[in-house]
Amino acid sequence: MTYVDGFVFVVSKKKIKEYTKMASEGGKIWKKFGALQYFECRGDHLNPQHITLTFPKLTKLKSDETVWFSFIIFKSKKHRDSVNKKVMSYMEKKYKDAKDMSMPFDMNRMAYGGFKVIVEK
16 A cells, blocks of 8 residues: 655745745655655635634634645655655755755644555545
8 A cells, every 4th residue: 555645734825936846846856766646735625614623723824824735655654764765865965054945834833744545546
């Protein structure tokens, strides 16, 4: 079964273009090192009826922000670990100085997890 890394976070509406550029580059890098698929999704329908905890509530979304859900698909957890190791090594070489790699979102308001795929059709 495949393995998925998933992320939920907020991006300022003023930084959507900047984030999209960074995400596009990230997608190319993860795919280059073996990720099967890479997705960056901006929230569109975030306040469905009859749902107690919505993404806006979960992220404490402000009026000038958007919610994003991103995920990367791998062959397995072992494959994920191998790909991510290569990506991190590449990024460390490319961005030797951490100042070169500022994030267009608040890392303190990002949720991340690795997920075993249980049902895949």
